[in-house]
Amino acid sequence: MSRKTMKRILVTGATGxxxxxxxxxxxKKYDGDNVVAAGHKRKPxxxxxxSGPFEYVDxxxxxxxxxxVKEYDIDTIYHLAAVLSATGEExxxxxxxxxxxxxxNVLEVAREHDIRVFWPSSIAVFGPEAPRINTPQDTILIxxxxxxxxxxxxxxxxxxxxxxxxxxxxxxxxxGIISSETPPGGGTTxxxxxxxxxxxxxxxxxxxxREDTVLPMMYMPDCINAALKLMEADSSQIKHxxxxxxxxxxxxxxxxxxxxxxxxxxxxxxxxxDFRQKIADSWPMSIDxxxxxxxxxxxxxxxxxxxxxxxxxxxxKRFAEGNF
Numbered sequence: 001m002s003r004k005t006m007k008r009i010l011v012t013g014a015t016g017x018x019x020x021x022x023x024x025x026x027x028k029k030y031d032g033d034n035v036v037a038a039g040h041k042r043k044p045x046x047x048x049x050x051s052g053p054f055e056y057v058d059x060x061x062x063x064x065x066x067x068x069v070k071e072y073d074i075d076t077i078y079h080l081a082a083v084l085s086a087t088g089e090e091x092x093x094x095x096x097x098x099x100x101x102x103x104x105n106v107l108e109v110a111r112e113h114d115i116r117v118f119w120p121s122s123i124a125v126f127g128p129e130a131p132r133i134n135t136p137q138d139t140i141l142i143x144x145x146x147x148x149x150x151x152x153x154x155x156x157x158x159x160x161x162x163x164x165x166x167x168x169x170x171x172x173x174x175x176g177i178i179s180s181e182t183p184p185g186g187g188t189t190x191x192x193x194x195x196x197x198x199x200x201x202x203x204x205x206x207x208x209x210r211e212d213t214v215l216p217m218m219y220m221p222d223c224i225n226a227a228l229k230l231m232e233a234d235s236s237q238i239k240h241x242x243x244x245x246x247x248x249x250x251x252x253x254x255x256x257x258x259x260x261x262x263x264x265x266x267x268x269x270x271x272x273x274d275f276r277q278k279i280a281d282s283w284p285m286s287i288d289x290x291x292x293x294x295x296x297x298x299x300x301x302x303x304x305x306x307x308x309x310x311x312x313x314x315x316x317k318r319f320a321e322g323n324f
Contacts, residue, residue: 008034008073012059012106013080015039017182018120018174018223020048022078025224027052036072040081059102065109078118078227079106085124085147086276087186092146099150100157107161107169117169118231121155121243123216124148124188125173128282135284137245137291144282155242162241170230171243175216175287177223178307180314188279192217192256196311199260199267200319208274211254214285218248219302219310226298233296240291247287248300249307259308 009026013019014037024047026035032052037044044054053072058064059081068074081102088095103119110117126135127142141152151173161167176189183197184190191207192215198205218226226246230238251259257269292298302310 007075008036009076009078010036010038010068010072010074011078011080012038012057012065012102013082014048014054015042015044016080016082017179017185018177018220019078019080020045020182021179021220022080022224022227023048024051025228026078029228036068036074038068038081059105060097062105062108065105066113069109069113069115074113074115076116076118076231077106077110078231079103080120082120082150083147084185084187085122085145085279086188086190088147088150089145089275089279095146095150099147100153103154103157107157107167110169111161111165111167116231117158117167118227119154119158119169119171120227121151121171121173122147123173123175123283123287124279125151125155125243126282126284130284132283132285134286134288135245136288137240145279151243158243159241168235169241170233170238171241172226172230172246172292173243173287174223174226175218175247177218177220178311179220180311180318181220188276188283189215189217191253195253195256195260195269196315199264200312200315203264203266204268204270205257206270206272207253207257208272209253209277209280210273211257211269211271212252213277213280214250214252215280216247216250216284216287217307218246218300219307222248222300222302225301229298230292230296237296239295244292244295244298245287245289246292246298246300247289249303250286251304255304256308259304260312263308263312
């Protein structure tokens with residue numbers, strides 16, 4: 001496969017939690033006109049519309065993707081469009097169609113047009129059979145959610161397109177992502193974002209997982225850095241074409257609430273687990289990401305304390321300015 005200089009980028013799922021911030025970072029790095037944001041149903045923000053081109057794209061239509069690729073001479077796709085874990089359990093058929101058929105269409109267009117691809121997998125690939133403490137890079141993958149099933153199938157599909165066609169496709173397994181910019185979008189780790197908004201707004205939050213629930217998490221700046229760093233790495237460094245474990249921190253819901261109380265002492269958190277508790281209990285509590293650190297230099301910057309401080313500073317500023 002010939003190597004082209006990265007110059008024209010398409011971001012699918014650009015109105016989502018990761019996509020909205022990754023798109024802006026890519027536009028800073030590669031110039032706004034060179035980064036095409038693509039969404040489907042969610043209305044794009046003014047910031048997204050004003051900073052570069054935006055297209056409505058249905059990823060379940062290969063022709064729809066190909067049209068945009070040709071029009072903008074795309075050479076790199078960050079394929080983020082997906083139905084997440086909790087939403088997927090409510091509509092498994094939709095999750096399969098978007099997550100698997102959408103990825104297949106992107107890979108086929110990429111194969112035909114010599115395009116590099118970034119695709120995020122998730123800790124949802126792991127099921128209860130995998131070690132829950134320091135879950136290794138290579139271990140048994142038997143997820144219990146349709147989201148996890150689509151991510152395992154997606155990892156294998158990406159690896160197949162690399163080994164069979166030489167397609168340069170790269171992937172990381174994201175833990176829960178915490179963002180100060182975009183509301184959560186139907187994932188099992190949404191409580192770790194919602195809790196900040198409610199702590200500032202109402203000084204009270206009812207959490208949908210138990211107080212002792214521990215999950216791996218990552219702050220959005222590290223999330224974006226992982227994608228950029230992996231895509232900028234030389235091909236010789238990329239030994240895994242399924243997906244790399246990446247992690248930044250692990251904490252319980254109770255530990256997060258306690259950290260927030262350092263800044264908002266009157267904050268109260270109650271715990272009323274719902275169907276998402278079962279999903280959380282099937283996922284790892286901590287992740288071994290030593291392979292990513294060794295092979296392409298992954299190194300997160302934020303831990304629980306620094307993430308909480310930054311989240312509260314940013315959200316309080318946004319509340320004060322009325323940007324909600």
